[in-house]
Amino acid sequence: MKTFARLIWRYVLTAVGVVLLLLVLTISLLGWISWREGYLQPQREYSYSEIADSMVETDNGMIFGAEHAPEEWMDGYAWAMILDEKGNVKWNYDLPDELDNHYSSSDIASFSRWYLDDYPLFCWSEDYGLFVAGLTKGSLWKYNLYNSPNVLQDIVHGIPLVILGMLLLVLIFCLWIGWRGTKRLRIVAEGLDALADGQTVQLPTDGFTGELAQKLNQTSSHLQKRNEMLVRRDDTRTQWIAGVSHDVRTPLALILGWGEQLEQDSSLPDTVRHKAAGIRTQCEKLRSLIDDLNLTSKLEYGAQPLRKETFTAGPLFRELVAQFYDSPLAENCEITLNQTNAAEHAQISVDRALLARLLENLLSNSVRHNSESVKICIETEIRENFLYLTVIDNGKGYPPEILAALNLQETTENTPHILGLHVVEQIAAAHGGKSIFESNYPSGARTCVWLPLG
Known part of the structure; x- marks a missing residue:
């Protein structure tokens, strides 16, 4: 479930990230359009109203103001003209020949709002007449839009709501997609868990996880x-x-x-x-x-049933040691048994026959792999919730390759026979414990077996 929760949060964060990304992209697009519009529009140093105000009427006609040269005043404009009250061209600056005409009041009303022969222009009324400044064809779109104040107010007030609504719809869509994907992925995750547990898996193959x-x-x-x-x-x-x-x-x-x-x-x-x-x-x-x-073979494949019974550890180990003394191998060893007071009265739940086999293999290993008589010390004590069984001898000890094979699971072609000690490992593991094999200082072998208390 933790994996599933992380998956949901990942989808939620992805959805929020998509919404924020769309918002940033929208703002960036609007900013780029604004910048491009300002960059591509003709850059005019002075507005047409400023130019109109600067015009001076002399005996020789109209002239630009003395503050700047005509080229400076007209920077960004293609041409200019002044019409008198009758619609005649009173003055002009680089006026195209096709525009040097008489203009009626209806003509003036038309081009003041739209275009003059496809030339975009601007008009400004002065005492000396109508000042007209024009641009080149195709350099500017000029259209008038008419709306009631209520519509404009509604647009201004509604833009934030529209944006929020769009973002909410995008978020809902992302969450829906994420929910569907998560549902499919949860099925796949459950299938993986079942597969890891060794179960047979048969998942539906529709959807994007098919x-x-x-x-x-x-x-x-x-x-x-x-x-x-x-x-x-x-x-x-x-x-x-x-x-x-x-x-x-x-x-x-x-x-x-x-x-x-x-x-x-x-x-x-x-x-x-x-x-x-x-x-x-x-x-x-x-x-x-x-x-x-x-x-x-039986322990490895689960064919050996555990017939556990509860025993008092002290009497049980004394009985098992005495049982070993009846075997011929006991003639070549001296065994001492030391048990702490806690271990003497501890209760353990074990399979008696398997525990006897474990102890017999450890004692037999100490006797058979030492040519001379060997001293063996068996100790039991309680640590936390385990009974620690330690078997120590003063013989030759475990060779390094044996320790590597037992503790590190490293085997080679020259690894000696360790079947008996491997059985010790299996019996300890079958009881929920473990075993450790090591060398004893200054000489001999040391084996520690942990058995859980009953």
Whole structure:
């Protein structure tokens, strides 16, 4: 929903930005038109009324005022003339030949408002006659508009309302477009969330998001087929491992039983009994590997159900350590168990069989990877809402490549076998905890497993 809210605000801000952009563009356009009109219009130094007022009547006729030269007075105008009361041309300045005529009162009334033979002009009445200043053809449009005062007032008062109304309509349109787009995008966003959760997606492909929805539908279909293939592959792999493990266990049990019999047969030479003991030891390792392989396969694909029960941590760990002491591996190690008072009485909800496997793998790893007898210290304590199980030995410790494979998930062709420790990781994760493997100072291995309290 946060993404959806941000999307709506983005559209709202976009709509407001579009409105403001239109307003700025409109004002800029009006300003440019005004500037262009002022730039293209002929620039006149003096108005026609000022020129008319400056005219001086002499015995030789009309002349421009002495303040400026005629060219300066007429800067921006093409020609000028003065008509007397009868409509005759009394004086002129660069007057075109076709305009040197007699003009009746109706002619004067007409060209004073419009044009004189397509020449735009301006008129000013003086005591000496009618002063007329003209421009070149096509240099100016000259039309008179007639409106009542009420219309002009309505226009002046209505312009702000019209502008606001137009802006409001544009804003409503933008919001409507944004709402429609957001609605479509919300469907796509929900489809993406469903796709991320591994669900099948089938979105409508109409509207402007149709192409994107179609791509998501195709992606969902491909992922669904791939997931089905992976599930079938994983099921096949799990069944194959379980079948092979089952088939191997029967001959392995026979070999292990025969090895124990030969090892305990006092009538055999010591060398034969020693070899029989080696056969038994290797069979036990092989049986442990098969169990780990079966368990890691089930944990990885969720085929191993968790049968959680609530236990008191102190008695449970003492029982699990005592259980390990019954195995032949306990002959090559010395185990101490230290539990804090809080850990002794803490309640944890675990699968007892899996927790026993976790502890057995850690203890077996310390014994098998050290040629001499090893001292192992098991500690439990409570930190926040977790029980911290720490297993420390004084052996050779974890090689760097093992630590990289466990903690950094970096594996190479030369990475040693870590199936048993990988099972420890999986069991801890299945209980909602985690495990950390590190070297112990000054020597040995250190493993910390966090288990949530029940």
